[in-house]
Amino acid sequence: MGDIVIDIRNLNKSYNGFKAVDSLDFQVEKAECFGLLGPNGAGKTTTMKIIYGKSEHDENRDTVVNVFGHDPKRESLTIKAFSGVVPQQDNLDTELNVIDNLRIYSKFYGITSREAKKRIDELLLFMELQEKAKSNVRGLSGGMQRRLTIARALLNRPKLLILDEPTTGLDPQVRHLIWNKIRELKEMGVTILLTTHYMEEAFQICDRILIMDKGKKILVGNPRELLSKNLERYVMEVYGVSGDNGVCLERFNEGEIRCEFFMDTMFAFGDDSGKLSKLGEALKKDYYVRRSNLEDLFLKVTGRSLNELQ
Amino acid sequence: MNYNNNYKLPSVFRRLISIWYRHFRVYSSSFFSNAFPPFLEPLIFLAGLGIGVGGFIQNMGAVNYALFLASGLIVTSSMYTASFECTYGTFIRLEFDYVYDGMLGAPISPTDLIMGEIFFVGTKGFFFSFAVLIVVWIVGIITYPLSVLATLVGFLTGVMFGTLSMFVTSFVRNINHFNFYFTGLLTPMFFFSGVVFPLENLPKGLAYAAEIIPLTHVVRMSRALCIPGRFSPYLLLDMAYCVLFVAAAGYFAVKGLRKRMIV
Numbered sequence: 001m002g003d004i005v006i007d008i009r010n011l012n013k014s015y016n017g018f019k020a021v022d023s024l025d026f027q028v029e030k031a032e033c034f035g036l037l038g039p040n041g042a043g044k045t046t047t048m049k050i051i052y053g054k055s056e057h058d059e060n061r062d063t064v065v066n067v068f069g070h071d072p073k074r075e076s077l078t079i080k081a082f083s084g085v086v087p088q089q090d091n092l093d094t095e096l097n098v099i100d101n102l103r104i105y106s107k108f109y110g111i112t113s114r115e116a117k118k119r120i121d122e123l124l125l126f127m128e129l130q131e132k133a134k135s136n137v138r139g140l141s142g143g144m145q146r147r148l149t150i151a152r153a154l155l156n157r158p159k160l161l162i163l164d165e166p167t168t169g170l171d172p173q174v175r176h177l178i179w180n181k182i183r184e185l186k187e188m189g190v191t192i193l194l195t196t197h198y199m200e201e202a203f204q205i206c207d208r209i210l211i212m213d214k215g216k217k218i219l220v221g222n223p224r225e226l227l228s229k230n231l232e233r234y235v236m237e238v239y240g241v242s243g244d245n246g247v248c249l250e251r252f253n254e255g256e257i258r259c260e261f262f263m264d265t266m267f268a269f270g271d272d273s274g275k276l277s278k279l280g281e282a283l284k285k286d287y288y289v290r291r292s293n294l295e296d297l298f299l300k301v302t303g304r305s306l307n308e309l310q
Numbered sequence: 311m312n313y314n315n316n317y318k319l320p321s322v323f324r325r326l327i328s329i330w331y332r333h334f335r336v337y338s339s340s341f342f343s344n345a346f347p348p349f350l351e352p353l354i355f356l357a358g359l360g361i362g363v364g365g366f367i368q369n370m371g372a373v374n375y376a377l378f379l380a381s382g383l384i385v386t387s388s389m390y391t392a393s394f395e396c397t398y399g400t401f402i403r404l405e406f407d408y409v410y411d412g413m414l415g416a417p418i419s420p421t422d423l424i425m426g427e428i429f430f431v432g433t434k435g436f437f438f439s440f441a442v443l444i445v446v447w448i449v450g451i452i453t454y455p456l457s458v459l460a461t462l463v464g465f466l467t468g469v470m471f472g473t474l475s476m477f478v479t480s481f482v483r484n485i486n487h488f489n490f491y492f493t494g495l496l497t498p499m500f501f502f503s504g505v506v507f508p509l510e511n512l513p514k515g516l517a518y519a520a521e522i523i524p525l526t527h528v529v530r531m532s533r534a535l536c537i538p539g540r541f542s543p544y545l546l547l548d549m550a551y552c553v554l555f556v557a558a559a560g561y562f563a564v565k566g567l568r569k570r571m572i573v
Contacts, residue, residue: 015573054414055573077417082317085415091408093332095339104335107328108416110320153415156317162415 003030005160005191006051009064013046013057013215020046021057022215033182033192035206035223037199039302043215044195045088048162051193052076052085068160079160081109084153088164090145092152094138098129101137102152109156116155123151128177143174150178154185161185163194167201179205199294209294213302227297232258232269235292236276238285241266262304267296319417329418329426330433337434348391348441352383356449359506371508373537380446381536382505384460385528387442388435388467393496395431396475397488404479410571420568428472428560435468436461439532452536460535467528470552473559474524480566499525504533527551 006028013021021043028034036044049055051067053076065072070079092101099120106116124130127147132140140148146166153161166182167175175198182205186192196202202209203223211219211226219226241264257270257279270276273289280287320328337344360376370378403409413423440461446452478491500506502516503525509517520526527548534540 049573052415053572054411077319077419078317080415081319081417087408087411087415089408089411091412093336093409094407095336100335100339104328104332105416107331108320108325108413108418110318110324110328110417149412152412159317 002032004028005030005068006034006193007064007066008047008051010060010062011047011050011057011065012060012063013043013050013055019215021050024212024215024217026210026217026220028191028193029207031186031189031191032207033186033194033205035202035209036193036195036212037197037202037209037298038212038218039307041214041307042212042302044212045164047212048164048193048195052080052083052162081156082158083160083162084156084158086149086153086161086163086166088168090149092137092145092148094136097134097136098124098140098148099133101148102155105152106155111155119155119157123154126154127151127181143170146170146174147178150181159190161190161192163192165195165197168197175201199298203294211298211301214307218301219297223294227292227294231292231297231300233271233292234269234273234276234289235296236266236268236270236280236287236289238266238268238280238283238287240264240285241283260300260304269296322422325418325422326426326429329413329423330430332413333427333430334433337430348387348438349445351387352380352442352445355383356380356446356451360451371510374451376451377537378508378533379506380442380451381457381460381533382503382529384439384442384446384536385463385467385525385532386500386505387438388464389471389496389499389525389528391438392431392435392468392471393475393492395434396427396472397479397482397491398485400427400476400479401482401485401488404567404570405485414571420571421564423571424476424564424567425560428469428476431472432465432469435471436465439464439467454536454538457536460532463528463532463535466531466552467525470524470528470556470559473556473563476563476567477559480563480570499523504529524552524555 004027006026008027009025011021011024012019024043024047026034036047038044046055050057050065051072053072056073057063057065067079068082072079093104096104102120102123103116106119111119121130124133127150129144129147129151132144137145137148150163150166153163163182167178170178179201182192182194194206206223208221209219209223209226210217219230221229241261256272256275257268260267260269268276268279269292276289277287280289356376356379359379364375364379367375369375410423414420443452443457443460447457475491478488482488482491502512502520503509503523504520505525509520509526512520530548531545534542534545
């Protein structure tokens with residue numbers, strides 16, 4: 001492992017008796033993109049907020065929260081001075097135009113007007129918003145508002161960028177643009193911490209991911225490695241099958257195919273796509289064989305059915 | 311772009327100024343709708359009460375009634391603007407628009423945020439009382455040159471009611487509950503603080519009660535600056551009251567609001 005810049009050990013957070021984060025441990029290396037994944041209510045946002053001091057963790061003797069050598073409970077201002085934060089909801093000043101939104105935040109970081117002007121031009125170019133410089137924020141599309149929020153978080157040239165669901169609700173074009181920008185920032189040496197519900201996003205841009213559920217860590221590692229280590233290479237989906245394990249086990253009980261049932265769909269996992277197709281033919285139902293992906297892994301480890309927080 | 315350079319945390323003073331600047335820019339972005347009413351309101355008041363009521367009552371004690379009323383309206387306009395800004399405005403920024411969530415992602419603490427905002431409503435109070443003064447100067451009701459200093463009392467009133475309103479906001483969970491504050495506290499304050507009639511005529515108990523409420527003290531200060539021959543050392547007591555009031559309400563406002571910002 002390279003330089004560890006964020007060190008979290010035995011992190012706990014409860015709200016009125018509800019445990020949002022439960023004995024969480026993880027480390028983030030310098031200039032890597034680290035993704036927090038998990039169903040709604042898993043504790044991702046709370047974890048992020050604790051890192052920049054928007055939330056305070058429970059006091060435990062052996063809890064460690066170290067962000068570039070600083071403790072967010074006591075030094076949140078120092079941490080925020082070198083970080084950029086993109087919260088889940090956009091909170092731009094809708095009465096103002098794009099440039100003024102950035103100008104106001106440049107003052108929060110203590111950037112001089114001259115320097116701010118230079119950086120704002122740079123950032124508008126970077127986030128491809130230069131034509132919207134004078135536009136009112138209210139009239140911007142969701143994707144533009146999101147890009148502006150990200151630009152705002154980059155004003156201080158942060159060494160840590162915290163993104164809470166950066167692309168939720170955006171169209172594929174904007175999402176790809178944002179992924180590209182995140183990769184560019186990583187190249188420049190920015191450490192990136194993000195949460196997402198899009199497995200594709202995690203797969204594309206994260207060096208390492210942490211899958212958490214009910215406040216607890218479930219899996220951590222490189223997305224490709226996690227996938228190859230924890231899941232068969234192919235999956236077949238068959239619709240209209242009743243939850244009868246016998247169908248699967250009876251004929252292909254060689255340990256090479258594993259079946260899951262959810263509602264009226266059967267998911268058969270295996271490393272050999274030919275065998276899966278044969279099973280599909282035998283079932284005489286519509287079937288579809290594809291490569292397994294991070295979403296399959298996610299559902300495997302966090303469960304297919306909804307919990308009370310989703 | 312060059313990343314990973316030195317990061318300097320701006321001083322408290324610069325942080326407060328930057329918050330002030332944010333509110334100022336947002337406020338002045340709709341300049342007409344925000345700058346026009348402060349001038350219109352005193353006109354309506356003076357027309358309604360000054361001409362209407364003033365037709366029956368020329369003098370309040372030894373003072374012309376229009377002058378008496380105008381010297382009080384200088385601070386009530388500030389009281390109302392500060393109270394609206396720091397109840398409905400603050401609540402919306404806190405709960406609906408997530409403005410504070412954004413600001414707290416920058417190097418700003420909840421205390422900075424609250425103090426900066428109170429500093430801004432002080433300025434707004436200054437502007438509102440200045441607007442009243444301009445109107446009454448033009449109409450010729452107030453002619454005393456020292457009255458220009460009443461704008462500073464307007465600033466103080468804004469700070470005082472901004473702080474009180476922030477404190478109220480810190481425990482209000484439903485935006486409709488502010489109705490109780492306005493109807494239950496500010497309206498009686500308007501009538502029982504010496505704005506529309508002098509307190510000397512009140513029964514002893516009520517006159518003492520009037521001394522407890524904050525508006526009474528700023529009204530007295532404003533009047534001393536607008537009407538010649540009203541200075542007295544007791545004004546220092548009024549000043550001390552205001553300082554203590556702001557300190558106490560400010561302490562509880564920060565304590566309560568911080569709990570809602572850092573969860």
